[in-house]
Amino acid sequence: MPLDKNQRGIDLLCEVVGRRIDVEKVFSDEIILKKLCVESGGHIRDFLRLVRYACRYSKGDEIDENAANRAISALSMEYDYRVKDADINKLVKVEKEKRLPSDMEYAHLPYHLLVLEYRTSEGEKWASVNPLVKRLSKFKEAYNGN
C-alpha cells in the first residue's frame, strides 16, 4: 500500500461524524467532510475539532467549502504555537524520509502531534508531518528551501 491516503480509514472517520449528525444535511457536499478528515491527518480529536470549527465559521445552514477552509486555517494557526524554530529542520527531515528517527531529539514531535505515525497494511511504520503543520509558511519555506 502506498504511503498515502487510506480510503478505509477516511470512511471510518467520516462514519464517526455520520453517526452523530446527518452529513447530507449539515455539509453542502460530502467531499468537504472528507477534506476535513484528510487535513486532520486521521487524528480523531483534531478531526472533530475541525468539524466543530467549520460549524463556527459557517454562515448559513450548511457547512460549505469556505467554512471548512477557515476551520483548517484556524487550526493550522493553533499548531503554529507548537512549532519551535529549532524543530523546523527536524520536521523537514521527517517529511522527506517519511520516518521518525529513533532519537530523543525527535521524541517530542509525535507527542505534540507535529508528526503523525501510521502503519501500512503490511504493518510497517511510517511517519509524516501533520497536514495542519505542513500548511505553515515556516514549514513550507524550509521544506522547499532544503
Place this chain on the structure above:
Amino acid sequence: MATELSVKGKNEFEDLSRALEWSDEFAIYFAVINPTLIRKQMADELKGSLEKAKIKVHSLELNSSYFDLVSIIPEKVPSYCLRGAETVIRSVLFIFGAEEAIAADVDTRRLFFDCLNWQRDKLRENIACPLVIWLPEFALRILALEAPDFWAWRSGVYYLEPEPVGTLKDAKELLMGVTSEYDVLTYQEKIKNLFC
C-alpha cells in the same frame, strides 16, 4: 456590542458569546486579547451579554502565587458552577491572570503548567460549566507548548483583536506626556506589566 474591537475581533466575540450560550457542560475556551484594559472591558461586555441570556458569570483572578485551580475552585467558586449542585443554574467561569504565573520565574511557571496538565481530569470532574481563560497571545503560545495535555482539551480559541486605531490612541496619549499610573512603577514592575 464590543466597540473597541476590529471587525474580525467583533466576529470572534460574537462567536464566543454564541458558543457559551450553547454550551452547558465543562469546556475550555481561550479568549486572546493583548491590551489588559480592553481584555477586562471585553470580559465585562461578554458577562453582560451572557447575563441577559440568564447565564451567570463568575470570575477568578490568578497570579504568580495563586494558580492551583483544583485547590482554589472549591473555595472561591459558587456551588452552581460545580457538579452535584442542588440547584442547576447555567453558568460560565472566567479565569484571568494566567499570564502572571506564566511570566513568573521558571519554577513557578513549571508548577503552573504541571497543575494544568495533571489536574485536567480533576477540573472536569469538579466543574460543571464552561471555562473562559482570558490571556494575551504570548501566554497562549507558551501554554500551548508547555501544557499540551490541557491545551489538547480546548474547545475553541477566540482572538479578540482590538481596533488598531484605539491602540494607537492609547499609545499617543502615553507619548504626549500625560501622567500615567505607570510613571510611579519601578523598572521591574514595568517589565512585569509588559507581560500583562
